Amino acid sequence: MNPEQSRARRVRTLVFLTVMALAMGGSVAYVADAYGDRVREVPGTDQTATGADLAAITARPHVVFRNAAAGPAEGHVAVVAIDGADGPRAITPAVCDRVYATRQNAVCLAAQTTLNARSYQVRVLNADWSTAQDLFETPGLSSRTRLSRSSAQIATTAFVYGDSYNNPGEFSTRTTITPATGGGPGLNLESFTLLVDGRVIKSADRNFWGVTFADDDNFYATAATAGKTWLVRGSVSARTLTALRDDVECPSLSPDKTRIAFKKHGDLPDGQWRLAVYDLRTGQETVLAETRSVDDQAEWLDDAHVLYGLRTGSVQHSTTDVWVTDAAGGGTPRVFIPNAWSPAVIR
Amino acid sequence: MRPGCRWGVPAPAGRHPERNARATGQPPAAVRLPLVYVSVRDRPAAAAEGPVGPTVPVRRVATTVVLLGIVSMLTDVSSEMVAAVLPLYLTAELGLGYVAYGFVDGAYQGVSALVRMLGGYASDRTGAAKWIAVVGYGVSAVSRLAMLPAQAFLAITAVVTADRLGKGLRTAPRDAMIAAASRPETLGRSFGVHRALDTLGAALGPLVAFGLLAAVPGSYDSVFVVSFAVAAVGVAVLVLFVPARRALPAARLRARGIMKELTSRRLRRPVVACALLGLVTVGDGFLYLSLQQRTDLDASLFPLLYVGTNAVYLLLAVPMGRLADRVGRGRVLIGGHVALLSVYLVAGGPVHTWTAVVVSLALLGTFYAATDGVLPAMVSPLVAPEARASGIAAAQTVVVVARFASSVAFGALWAAAGPGVGLVVFAVLLGAALPAAAWLLAGRGSGGTLDETRPAEVTA
Numbered sequence: 001m002n003p004e005q006s007r008a009r010r011v012r013t014l015v016f017l018t019v020m021a022l023a024m025g026g027s028v029a030y031v032a033d034a035y036g037d038r039v040r041e042v043p044g045t046d047q048t049a050t051g052a053d054l055a056a057i058t059a060r061p062h063v064v065f066r067n068a069a070a071g072p073a074e075g076h077v078a079v080v081a082i083d084g085a086d087g088p089r090a091i092t093p094a095v096c097d098r099v100y101a102t103r104q105n106a107v108c109l110a111a112q113t114t115l116n117a118r119s120y121q122v123r124v125l126n127a128d129w130s131t132a133q134d135l136f137e138t139p140g141l142s143s144r145t146r147l148s149r150s151s152a153q154i155a156t157t158a159f160v161y162g163d164s165y166n167n168p169g170e171f172s173t174r175t176t177i178t179p180a181t182g183g184g185p186g187l188n189l190e191s192f193t194l195l196v197d198g199r200v201i202k203s204a205d206r207n208f209w210g211v212t213f214a215d216d217d218n219f220y221a222t223a224a225t226a227g228k229t230w231l232v233r234g235s236v237s238a239r240t241l242t243a244l245r246d247d248v249e250c251p252s253l254s255p256d257k258t259r260i261a262f263k264k265h266g267d268l269p270d271g272q273w274r275l276a277v278y279d280l281r282t283g284q285e286t287v288l289a290e291t292r293s294v295d296d297q298a299e300w301l302d303d304a305h306v307l308y309g310l311r312t313g314s315v316q317h318s319t320t321d322v323w324v325t326d327a328a329g330g331g332t333p334r335v336f337i338p339n340a341w342s343p344a345v346i347r
Numbered sequence: 348m349r350p351g352c353r354w355g356v357p358a359p360a361g362r363h364p365e366r367n368a369r370a371t372g373q374p375p376a377a378v379r380l381p382l383v384y385v386s387v388r389d390r391p392a393a394a395a396e397g398p399v400g401p402t403v404p405v406r407r408v409a410t411t412v413v414l415l416g417i418v419s420m421l422t423d424v425s426s427e428m429v430a431a432v433l434p435l436y437l438t439a440e441l442g443l444g445y446v447a448y449g450f451v452d453g454a455y456q457g458v459s460a461l462v463r464m465l466g467g468y469a470s471d472r473t474g475a476a477k478w479i480a481v482v483g484y485g486v487s488a489v490s491r492l493a494m495l496p497a498q499a500f501l502a503i504t505a506v507v508t509a510d511r512l513g514k515g516l517r518t519a520p521r522d523a524m525i526a527a528a529s530r531p532e533t534l535g536r537s538f539g540v541h542r543a544l545d546t547l548g549a550a551l552g553p554l555v556a557f558g559l560l561a562a563v564p565g566s567y568d569s570v571f572v573v574s575f576a577v578a579a580v581g582v583a584v585l586v587l588f589v590p591a592r593r594a595l596p597a598a599r600l601r602a603r604g605i606m607k608e609l610t611s612r613r614l615r616r617p618v619v620a621c622a623l624l625g626l627v628t629v630g631d632g633f634l635y636l637s638l639q640q641r642t643d644l645d646a647s648l649f650p651l652l653y654v655g656t657n658a659v660y661l662l663l664a665v666p667m668g669r670l671a672d673r674v675g676r677g678r679v680l681i682g683g684h685v686a687l688l689s690v691y692l693v694a695g696g697p698v699h700t701w702t703a704v705v706v707s708l709a710l711l712g713t714f715y716a717a718t719d720g721v722l723p724a725m726v727s728p729l730v731a732p733e734a735r736a737s738g739i740a741a742a743q744t745v746v747v748v749a750r751f752a753s754s755v756a757f758g759a760l761w762a763a764a765g766p767g768v769g770l771v772v773f774a775v776l777l778g779a780a781l782p783a784a785a786w787l788l789a790g791r792g793s794g795g796t797l798d799e800t801r802p803a804e805v806t807a
């Protein structure tokens with residue numbers, strides 16, 4: 001090797017070592033900084049007050065939700081009184097990614113991350129927030145959950161994904177309805193008969209998600225096939241799903257059971273939805289005043305107002321709040337519970 | 348699945364006939380092969396680079412191949428880190444729906460095939476395979492940083508697409524460089540080693556990403572930054588250490604010359620064979636789903652099916668490459684498809700037990716090991732070195748497009764008749780396609796590959 005070559009080699013090695021040092025140093029510094037930020041955040045830099053009395057709040061009409069305020073109680077189930085929703089919240093010991101509750105019970109989807117996969121546990125909580133029963137574990141990302149009003153039935157939706165070589169991005173939802181008393185994963189909606197315009201649809205690309213219960217037997221949900229979504233009415237005992245209307249996702253039945261709040265895709269860009277309300281009696285559809293894209297299963301505060309989760313701000317400095325808007329359209333959406341997600345109203 | 352997941356360790360020590368040949372001053376076996384397009388100028392890079400002397404331990408594959416393997420490994424660690432957390436990030440952090448994620452991932456499919464061809468063509472036209480590959484790896488690396496400010500759905504779609512386009516762009520020039528740096532009689536092994544390192548990276552990526560998220564929960568930006576750093580080191584290895592074998596302008600082919608090579612009879616038969624086989628190849632997603640449904644496998648074990656297949660692929664990539672060098676690449680390719688046919692029969696057959704699952708995964712891993720790296724090893728000697736990247740790109744694109752068409756067809760069949768019937772139908776079709784493909788690959792006097800790529804005189 002002549003001197004020129006060996007010099008070039010030394011320069012290359014030097015440059016490489018510099019790149020290595022920068023890459024490793026930069027990575028370590030960035031991660032350490034992120035870690036430091038997180039540790040510093042913990043002693044309550046957030047202004048959200050969390051000291052309310054749990055028993056006092058749950059004795060009155062209240063909202064159960066996932067606390068999204070940074071701090072030691074992030075991810076815990078929390079409650080606020082409906083007439084003091086922006087006031088202090090009470091924190092429960094339960095930790096959930098998604099929660100829904102009735103006066104008797106709560107259902108909690110708790111993520112479990114292992115190194116090669118993600119799954120979650122479907123957990124029933126007692127009135128005192130202790131675990132009544134771990135019903136079953138299912139792979140994927142937890143997405144939606146609902147309890148029937150009597151607390152007898154639990155519906156959950158998971159997103160299960162495979163990154164196939166030939167079918168990139170293929171995803172499927174797995175939606176099940178399970179008796180709250182246990183007995184395994186229950187009924188998969190894929191085993192139900194899907195009827196669209198009176199015809200039975202059997203295609204393999206059927207997907208179902210976002211159940212909302214009318215009673216222990218009847219429910220509404222989203223069905224998707226061949227690039228279209230449908231509002232379907234389902235019956236647990238008959239194992240049927242009947243399409244009522246297209247372009248409806250994540251339905252939510254109003255307390256008086258006359259209207260459905262839902263996500264409408266319309267002609268928006270992919271991945272965007274508007275909140276709308278569909279009147280089951282008149283067939284009339286009302287787009288609500290919220291102009292930002294909402295990807296959540298709405299929850300009715302009462303027969304005139306709808307709650308939904310919304311993330312705002314940049315990725316690094318985002319906040320997730322529960323918003324409220326008029327179910328009849330019009331009005332101005334406003335934050336109902338700051339730093340909150342996954343609301344369930346206990347009237 | 349992105350196939351690829353086996354050890355990057357060199358194959359076990361053994362005899363090195365080609366080294367012996369060189370040590371004794373005999374001409375490389377390549378010269379004596381009846382391959383017009385393997386010229387002496389195209390000798391292995393190992394001879395031209397690095398210290399070569401009697402005291403230096405014998406390297407099994409060219410340094411360039413190992414370096415490119417390391418580049419791929421680092422890039423795959425980087426891209427699989429992001430791929431592993433992307434669904435979570437989009438849904439949990441950005442609040443995008445999963446339907447949207449499916450769109451993000453599916454968006455690039457058609458463009459990717461086009462870019463792959465473009466990468467091969469540009470590499471041949473400019474004679475600068477390395478720098479086309481650098482652009483491809485570089486785009487993917489930079490796309491990690493672009494993830495930091497991207498929050499809108501369209502921005503993320505753009506970033507993910509850029510990453511995939513980078514992948515499409517770099518594949519053919521990189522495989523052409525591997526071919527150029529390897530002796531023709533050990534091409535299979537070279538590609539095996541490369542794919543092994545590549546797969547190792549793919550296996551490590553998710554571990555690193557979830558490890559980071561476990562240490563700093565919710566810090567997706569940390570994942571993106573570390574992913575960028577790893578990819579940047581990969582690009583640095585490529586830029587600084589992989590020799591650029593820039594062809595002289597005089598040695599480059601014009602567009603017409605490349606087209607002529609691509610449509611040559613030598614290439615036509617193996618490419619038609621690959622298309623034929625691709626058309627009856629069922630996507631592994633479907634195979635796993637069918638296995639899971641028919642054996643009533645617990646859904647939470649589903650990810651283990653991928654892991655199992657990849658583990659077998661990881662173990663067999665190098666041995667299969669060596670086997671291909673010894674008995675003929677076309678034969679191993681056919682053998683891989685026989686393994687695939689067996690998967691159809693086991694997965695679609697009457698036995699629904701754990702054994703069936705394990706046997707299917709082993710066979711599927713064998714299929715990937717016998718085809719993924721063997722294909723470029725088979726194709727590259729059939730094209731003039733000046734059109735090699737285009738030739739490899741053409742063959743790979745044909746396979747990808749054929750498999751995509753097959754997936755659509757199988758999906759329809761599944762919907763109409765169920766997985767069992769679908770697999771039996773595809774088993775019959777593959778059974779019919781195999782003799783035809785074997786005939787196409789074996790065709791004598793037409794530049795066939797079943798025999799002619801067999802280096803009969805390796806043991807010189």
